[in-house]
Amino acid sequence: MRVALLGRWNATCGVSLHGELVGRELLRRGCSLRVFAPFPESAGRWWHHKIVRRDEDFVRRVYAELSPEGEEGHLDPGDVLSEQFDVLLVESYEKLPYRDVEELVRRLREKGIPTVAVVHESCPEDLRYSDLSVFSTLVIFDERYLKEVLGERAEGTRVEILPYPCLPVREGGRRFGEDGRIVFFSFGRQPVGEYRDFLTALRKLREDYPRIVYRVVRAGEPLGAKEEWILEEQKVLDLEEIYALLHSSDVHLLPKGRTNRVVVSSTLYQTLGSLCITVAPDTRFFETLPRAEEAPVVLYRDSSDLELKLRELLNNPELRERVRENARRFVEENSLPKVVDGFIKLFDRLSP
Secondary structure (H helix, E strand, O other), rough: OOEEEOOOEEEHHHHHHHHHHHHHHHHOOOOEEEEEEEEEHHOOHHHHEEEOOOOOOEEEEEOOOOOOOOOOEEEOOHHHHHOOOEEEEEEEEEOOOOHHHHHHHHHHHHHOOOOOEEOOOOOHHHHHOOOOHHOOOOEEEEEEHHHHHHHHHOOOOOOEEEOEEOOOOOOOOOOOOOOOEEEEEEEOOOOOOHHHHHHHHHHHHHHOOOOEEEEEEOOOOOOOOOOOEEEEEEEEOHHHHHHHHOOOOEEOOOOOOOOOOOOOHHHHHOOOOOOEEEEEOHHHOOOOOHHHHHHHOEEEEEEEHHHHHHHHHOHHHHHHHHHHHHHHHHHHHEHHHHHHHHHHHHHHHHOO
């Protein structure tokens, strides 16, 4: 099967990660892949979506995104129509040149080529197509997207749920606190304020657990904490570096702020397979996860609740093992191969 994919690629965001995971798995299974991505100067204007590696030979950069100043992006449909493919997969997100993408999809429909849109938009206002029914199928990650993002606009359009895929289990060999230290770890470029609960809780915990260490690797502004037990580095990590740090840590503290939008955490799906215990705020990023005894992640409400949850983790090896096994099960149930199986079955159904 010849698959074309339109969206971000080799960038530091969940849209790009989803496309890369699905696209590379399709390649591994023998499909051909042509990627149509944004121009570097356009993609690089969004601070958290910069291109981070050299493009492969199958990548063409053909469109400009909506600018930070609100200037409309653009795509020449002819740049895509000049290629030969059997299905177009659009990683749809709020910075696409919607009008041109919609024109491209209409012209593909006239040629009998099916199109599938993966909906990353997190609110109805961001989904700026004039007619969703131009797509053969809309793919969403969970029911929230149907109820809160698509709504009545999706009536008459095929909608399928394919969850955001997890990277496979890659378990490390570290035993909890094996070197006498309890190592907490965070990475990424979330706003500094989203680390406040972590710092508050860890400072209190250190009164009883003085061997706590907090390793932070940030791509942007430093936290500015001066304590000697907070080891901060400024760097953009690749996947292998992320997993090496997760495997040398005891707890992954994942910062994600509160929002009213419909969102998922691509960072969680990227890292949960390390089986390093993940602790995160109870926000919309994680609201579809299993809860109670089945929870694959420890969620907290505020800094006081976080301190309590961390004490429970430090003192209860049975709890730690249960969370790890829940994470393993969640990763296996939402594995990349299973998700791509769903895409391939969808493509087969849509093929003439």
